[in-house]
Amino acid sequence: MSEGTARASTGRQRNTRQAGAIESALAEADGFRTAHELFTRIRAGGQHIGLTTVYRHLALLAETDRADVVHNADGEAQYRLCGMHEPTDAGGTAEHHHHIVCRQCGRSVQVSGPEVEAWADRVAEQAGYTDITHTVELFGLCPEHSRRTSTSRRQRAGA
Amino acid sequence: MSEGTARASTGRQRNTRQAGAIESALAEADGFRTAHELFTRIRAGGQHIGLTTVYRHLALLAETDRADVVHNADGEAQYRLCGMHEPTDAGGTAEHHHHIVCRQCGRSVQVSGPEVEAWADRVAEQAGYTDITHTVELFGLCPEHSRRTSTSRRQRAGA
DNA sequence: GTAGCTGCAAACAATTTGCACACCG
């Protein structure tokens, strides 16, 4: 297996129609999409694809840090390409970042937080922990929905 | 462990052995536990219980805001009682803090991060979002399990 | 021509639901 060379920036070696379809669907989407949603959307577009393939590419994208994954309340995985939708990170590099998701409309804004990364590494080290990974999720109400909301359920999860 | 806590203020109307076992198991746990873990632990303790019952009580606890739920990288739901889990928390005002959870043994260490709270509020405000809540999860390997990892990280995404 | 890519079906795992029986109050 003499690889290690190619695999350019994509992580895959062949350029197939399906791979393109998935990235296109993700790129067009203006928010997080589940694997099944993408699958349906692509098929609706006339192209044939298998659910398995969608999952495989999504996993690959996530692994190479080109897509973000979050789990919704139902435990369903939702994906979105990163680094191409908010001015805050107008660099192009797939740098680690997070999102603020509106509880009302689901609209999300990307935010970068180098401080958080630093904080995570520091406290982890202080505690003697290694191989740290972190998950940061911010939920709130977007400008449009920032009004008096029924004070019923507030999410207060967090470690 | 004896109980004796009045828990009549929510959902459940009967005081069963199983309900107590679940809350005890959760209370003893110093971190997040999956439904199956609690199930196994309770049975290991000699008491009989059904997985279904565990799930039902966990869902009830979460619904009445008496337990937090987070999803780990695999999409598995993890639960923890809220508001009574760290000894350092003797302030009256349940201060917001987080945990580093060992991927190997589940042992967790409490860490405080006022910077993170500040960061969350700031970036949220900058984005025009209000009524912010955040979820921060740190996963790693505790000193005892910190060996050769180099395994590809499972997921380093965040919202 | 060959190794990687696809996709169907089956396997899997986490969680939920149906339903008969047990037990709290």
Added chain:
DNA sequence: CGGTGTGCAAATTGTTTGCAGCTAC
């Protein structure tokens, strides 16, 4: 007693894997 709580098994749902055929290079 009466109805809530329990638990087994079966059903669901999201995701992964086995394997035969297809295709990009």
